Amino acid sequence: MRLTGKIMGLLFLLAGFAPAMLRAQVLYWDANGATGGAGGDGTWDLSAFNWSTSSAGDINTIQWINNRPAWFNTGAPATITLGSGVQASTLHFDGNYYTLTGGTELTLTGGTVSSQFAVNLNAALNSAGLDFAGDFYLNTASPNLTGVITNTHSLTYNHPDAISNDSGTSILNKGQLRFDYVSGGNFSYTVNNPITINGINGGTIYVEFEMSGSRSVTLTGPISLLTDGRLYGGTINDSGTALLAASGVISGVGRNVKIGGEVALSGANTFTGKVIVGDGFDGRVKVATFNNELAAGSLGAGSGLELGQDLGPGSVYDGEVLYTGGTNTSNRTIQISGNTGSVGVENSASTLTLTGVISSSGSTGLHDFEKTGPGTLVLTGDNTFDGDTYLTNGTLIIGNNNALGIASEPELEVGTSRTSYNDDLSLLLKDGVTLMHYVDVYNENDDGGQTTLGLYGTGSATFAEEVYIQRSVIVSVGPGGQLTFNELFSDGYGGGGIGKTGAGKAVFSQGLDLRGGGILVQQGEVLLAGGSVILADPIAVSSGAILSGDVPLSHSSTTETTGVVLGSGATFSPGDPLGQFSTPALQMAGGSTLHWQLGALTSADSAQWDRVAISSSAGDVLDVNPGAILTVDLSLIAISSRPTQPVLTANDPFWQISQTWLVIDFSGLGTNQLTPGTLNPLLVSNGIWAGGKFDTFVGGGSGAFAGFGTGDLYLRFTPVPEPSTWALLALGGLAVLWPRLRRRA
Incomplete structure (x- = not known):
């Protein structure tokens, strides 16, 4: 009785497992037939004899049985045309570059798709929570594919409706969720469903295509980080248009968002790590808010922002943050880890003031700072980055003596290889600032743009080191202000002159050498207070403006003519406050004024008038x-x-x-x-x-x-x-x- 009972129990157990064992039996694709080996082109429907129970493809083929695992074995690349009514538990591709195509839908009941090679899925898929492992391209609309899981390699969306956005969560355990395009089409992806990045090595959301037409990817759903998340938005483009935009909230305790390529973040993000720009690629992140430390916003609710990455010799990447919002002040700290860290202000009417410290880290060379975008950036922190400073576009305001870091031989370049021919550049010093940087003004924007060196405020500031100009510049000083240049010069090889604007005073205290131009005093006062002045062209003084000083003025060469030319309403006040102004020429229009001062009761001592x-x-x-x-x-x-x-x-x-x-x-x-x-x-x-x-x-x-x-x-x-x-x-x-x-x- 005991033996019989055991046998009966075993039979009962086997009977229960039999259906499951039958359902799990793998069918191998064998359109080549019993003698042709596995693989081959063919139709996958319920009637064609294109399947085998042998992985070698050496036995008679059978028809497809629904809900079996489908295995596409080794062999030459093949195209499988899908018929109607087909269901499979799982798919596995072990052969080279299969393509699954057809106008009908494949229902997957087991939820797993895997491959050793790249697979093109040109047929619609029907599944909830489909688990992909391998390289797959979803090339058509799948309205009933409601969630995906990636475990290795990459899953590429080649169609804006590659998955349904109505429900389901996309989970990145490993690998990449990629977006591409077919045949150069112009369209935009919008992914509304949530995304979870949950893997030991993180997951990457990756835009494969280049910017062209109206292509873009927008992630409007929430992104949950259970590990660091990577967003790669394709190659950085000159238009500044982000290929990958995340407007949903990104959350995650202690998790970082790593950026490569061009990416936009606009959600009220709450992740408590930091944004790292330039992870494995040069990167640019566009942010709608430049939020404070520990406050929710585009840059997350953590501390800091890292621009660039130093991953070892030959693997150093640059990072840029481009602010797209209105006028704002932020105490967020910035670390430059690549060769160059850039901060841009996209809106020309906006001013971004950074009060936090900008530092640098990394073993490969110096770490430079760059200002980009047509808007205004104000630096007021006691910054410690160790490289030079570059003004590529817009306005940079120096808010204190330490705003430009701690370089041992500091240099500030106005105009770079990234400057457009018609960009306007302005370098302004706040009241009380003494800039100890050598300043080089280049002529990258000489065909349509304007370059300004000026004072921001009504007090005084000083350019203490040499200022070298390769193009004409505007010197702007507002009412009540005084801006001093210890030494300013240009050469005759593309150098320019100076135009003075604003009601304040510009002082050139240790000489002026403009072998490429002259001076136009349009507004306010120019005081030539020391050294010698060498010009290629005259000093022209407009109505309401003043020229003063006690310097010798001379030609830059025997073939050029300089001097002082006073327009009607202009004033010439030789001396500082008393002294002699020497010039090769003086022309006074009717209505111009020579302002004469006497310093003592004498007509014998010429030093007194x-x-x-x-x-x-x-x-x-x-x-x-x-x-x-x-x-x-x-x-x-x-x-x-x-x-x-x-x-x-x-x-x-x-x-x-x-x-x-x-x-x-x-x-x-x-x-x-x-x-x-x-x-x-x-x-x-x-x-x-x-x-x-x-x-x-x-x-x-x-x-x-x-x-x-x-x-x-x-x-x-x-x-x-x-x-x-x-x-x-x-x-x-x-x-x-x-x-x-x-x-x-």
């Missing part, structure tokens, strides 16, 4: 047009010592006699439009004082001014006699007249 010296060469020019003005400035003299009293003896003794000052000293060579011996070639705008009168004259001629330098311009003061003196003169006249009247009588 302003003067202009016209250099001694045959090319010298002095041209003062009718209506030009001289303004007397006695602000350096105490009020009590000015000729302000109508009574002669009430004034300082200096003003009780006539005084004469040499104001324009002409060399005697070249061309002088002033006529010797003439009076008031320059009208003194404020010449009438209570104690006397100022006027001008030209030395030489045959009259009263013959003893003065021929062609030189002088300023003269003539005191007004006291009333008692006028009375004596009048009485004397009457005394002479009275006898004459008596004789006539």
Whole structure:
């Protein structure tokens, strides 16, 4: 009885397992028949004899039995055409490059598809939670494929409806979820269903195609990181358009998002790791929010942002973050780990201020910082990166003395190989900043763009090291501000000049060498305060603008002409505040002003008043047009010592006699439009004082001014006699007249 019971139990057990064993029996694709070996092209339906129970393909073939595992064995690449009504538990491809095609749908009941080689799935699939292991291409719409799992290699979507977006979660245990296109079509993928990245080595969402037309991939569903996630958006493109965009929330405790290629993040992401840009490829991430540390946003709710990766010799990748939002301030820290870390502001009307520290890490060379995008970036942190700084596009504002890192021989390049011919570039210093970087301004944008060096604020700042320009630049200083250049120069090989804008003052304190141009003072003041000035072209001063200084100005070569050209309404104020300005030429239009200052009560010590010296060469020019003005400035003299009293003896003794000052000293060579011996070639705008009168004259001629330098311009003061003196003169006249009247009588 016991033996019989055991036998009956065993039979019962076998009977229960038999259906499962039958269902698990593998059928091998054998369209070649019993003698042709496995494989071959053919039709997969319920009637064709294209299947075998032998993996070698050496026995008679049978018809397909639904819900069996389908095995496509070794052999030459083959195309299988799918018929209607076919169901399989699993698929396995062990042969070279099979293609499954057909206009009907294949239902997979077991949920597993695996392969040793790449497989093209041109037929629709019907399954929930299909598990892929291998390289597969989903090339057609599968509206009933509601979730996928990748375990190795890659699963590539070649159709915007390759899976249903209505339900199901895509799980990346390993490998890649890839997006590609068929026959160059222009279309966009939108993936609404959730994605979970859950693997020891993470998973990668990868865009295979290049940017063309309207191709893109948008992940609108949530992405859950159970390990670090990788997003690769295809090759970085000049248009700045992201091929891969994730607008859903990315979550994950302590997990990083690693970026390669062009990727956009716009969700209120809560993952607590950091974004790493440049993982295995150069990368650019576009972010809608540049959120603070530990706050949800595009960059996650963790700390930091890493730009570039140093994975060893020959494997160093650069990273860029491009901010697409409005004006914003962020304390997020940045680490540059590649050769170059870039921060861009895409919107030209937006300003991004970074208060966090920008540091660098890695063993391969120095780590440079680059500003990109047409918007404005303000750096106010005490940054510690060890490389140079590059301004490729837009505006970079230096917020403190340490904003550009700790390089031992620091250099800042304005204009790079990535600068477009029509990009506008602006490098501005905030109040109080002394920039210790050498600045090179290149001519990459010389065909349509503008380059500006300026002050951001109403205080003062200084470019302490050499500034070298290969193109013309605008120097912009706003009202009340002063921007100092210790040394600025250009060469004759594509170098340019300077245009001064803004109501503030630009000071060139240690010389100026512009062998490729001149200076246009459009607004405010330019003070040439030290050293020598060498120019290829003149200094032109516009209406309302001021030129001042006490420097010698000279030509950059004998074939060029420079000098000072004053337009109507312009002001020339030689001296700093007193001194001599030497120039090969001075041209004053009607309505222009020569501003003259006296520093002490003397007409003998020429160091105590302003003067202009016209250099001694045959090319010298002095041209003062009718209506030009001289303004007397006695602000350096105490009020009590000015000729302000109508009574002669009430004034300082200096003003009780006539005084004469040499104001324009002409060399005697070249061309002088002033006529010797003439009076008031320059009208003194404020010449009438209570104690006397100022006027001008030209030395030489045959009259009263013959003893003065021929062609030189002088300023003269003539005191007004006291009333008692006028009375004596009048009485004397009457005394002479009275006898004459008596004789006539």
